[in-house]
Amino acid sequence: MSRVMHGDKLAAELEQVPLSDGTVSRRITDMAQDIKCQLIDRVKKSGRYSLQLDESTDVSSTAQLLVFVRYIFEGKLNEEMLFCTQLEGSCTGEDIFNKLDSKLKDAGLSWGECISVCTDGAGAMLGKKKGLKARVLQVAPHLNFTHCIIHREALACKTLNAEFKHVLDTAVKIVNYIKSRPLNTRLFSTLCNEMGSEHKGLLLHTEFRWLSRGNVLRRLYELRDEVRIFLTDQRSPLADHLSDADWVTRLAYLSCIFEKLNGLNVSLQGENTNILYLNDKVQAFARKLVRWRERVEMGRIDMFSELEEFMEENALSVNSIKASITAHLQSLLDHFYKYFPEGDAPDQYDWIRSPFNVTTANHLASDMEDALIELSTDRTLRTALDGKTLDEFWVSVALEYPQLSKAALDVLMQFGSTYLCEKTFSALTYIKNKHRSRLNVEDDLRVGISKIKPRVDLLCSAHSAHPSH
Structure with a gap:
């Protein structure tokens, strides 16, 4: 890093500085502890947290x-x-609660100040009797538990009737036939090069990574001619499927619908999201499903571009697949309503989203509704909202409208997904690998991903520049 930032001369000088085996580790620990102290102090001053x-x-x-x-x-x-x-131990809900409770107490944080907890929905987390949720609600009955929206979206998407499931399973077999054998992979890559294909290989499907389905199906569909030729040369019976227009039609549809599902999944990821934004995304997709189903019933499939193109090229009728697609879209819609009840995104939060366009909120207490009316007619505040995020705006009005601000922030503060955890587990996998499997990873993670800067000057002042030996 020093060579890139300051050149070879300074890098060479730094390499001459003698460091013991544990020096770097101790400095990482020092910085991590300083970041942790700053964080805990901030959370305490915040007054509440999620x-x-x-x-x-x-x-x-x-x-x-x-x-x-x-x-x-x-x-x-x-x-x-x-x-x-x-x-x-066994990592039960009780084990997780005990560890979490102990850590919060060590940090001096109270359950009474916690607004909500978001988990992935596993049994150990949300079990009604022995899960983490049950134990937390015993000590903090006011607390709101949320099930990760990204996880719920993945569950809602795992619905295929026998007809489409057969196509998906066969597609996975085709990909695995090529990818699981190094020789086949090399031969197929050579064939793609000879045919001038845009892609030089297939993507391997894994059940663990839901997004892999859409990418795998899209790549297989785009390379269907190359795959058919390769499988024919290999005398594999799987080649027959790629010569079957009806099967390829369903593959094209699955490629399109999974691409759209992947797009929704990606839109739900990211930092600094709130439950209102995430639920809006899901509700919008559910409405699209309704409209797509209606269009297919009318014989329109232009929203599925690859499917439309394939059917036009092969002079196929939409009627041959209309019933299958509408049934699948309806099944998807039913599962979305199951995992995302319409109550997840009630209109009662519109006053938080757009405080200057909503002047009545019957669900609010009278004094809070009166305050909302006053706020909504404040032209100065309306100007202040421009250029600010929702949370920044509601924090800024805390002194003038404390009740409204608290109610709004109690909603905006809630996590809607466990995206940050998933993202950090990826970093953990990189930091704690097979070559460093005994590493206690917390300090390295904290220094690596924290937005809080360690107070290096303060840390340096606490160490002697020339320790005696």
Whole structure:
């Protein structure tokens, strides 16, 4: 890094500085502890906070509990890793609660100040009797539990009737036939080069990564001619499917619909999202499903471009697949309504989204509704909203409209997904690999991903420049 930033001369000088085996590790620990102290101080000053947490197993088969916190600091909501700690034993809801409760107490944080907890919905997390949710609600009955919206979207999408499931399973077999054999992979790549194909290979499907389905199907559909030729040369019976126009038609549809589902999934990811924004995305997609079904019933498939193109090129009638597509879209819609009840995105929160366009809110207490009327007619505040995020705006009016501000921030502060945990587990996999499997990863993670800068000057002043030996 020093060579890139300052040149070879300074890098060479730094290489001459003698460091013991544990020096770098100790300095990382020092910086991590300083960041942690700053974070806990900020959370305490915030007055209330929300959590997202998830559990995963690292390369050494050790269960790691990762917890993120959202809090108010410097006029807006901030997100940081609160801690990453090992779980011993069976990792039940009781185990997770005990570890979480102990860590919060060590940090001096109270359950009474916690607004909500977001988890991935596993049994150990949301079990009604022995899950984490049950144990937390015993000590904090006011707290709101949310099931990760990204996880719910993945569950809602896992619906295929026998007809489309057969196509998907066969597609996976075709890909695995080529990708699981190194020789086949090389031969297929050579064929793609000879045919001038845009892609030089297929993508491997994995059940664990839901997004892989859409990418795998799209790549297979785009390389269908190359795959058919290759399988024919290999005398594989799988080649017959790619010569079947009816089968390829269904493959084209699956490629299109999974691409749209993937697009929704990606739109739900990211930092600094709130439950209102995420639910709006889901509700919009559900409305699209309704409209797509209606269009297919009318014989329109232009929203599925690859499917439309294939059917036009082969002079196929939409009627041959209309019933199958409408049934699948209806099944998808039913599952979306199951995992995302319309109550997840009620209109009662419109006053938070657009405070200057909503002047009545019957569900609010009279004094709060009166305050909303006053706020909505404040032209100065209307101007102040421009250029600010929702959380920044509601933090900024806390002194003038404390009740409204608190109610709005109690909603905006809630995590809607466990995206930060999933993203950080990816970083953990890189940091704690098979070559460093004994690493206690929390300090390295904190220094690596935290937006809080360590107070290096303060840390340096606490160390002697020339320690005696």
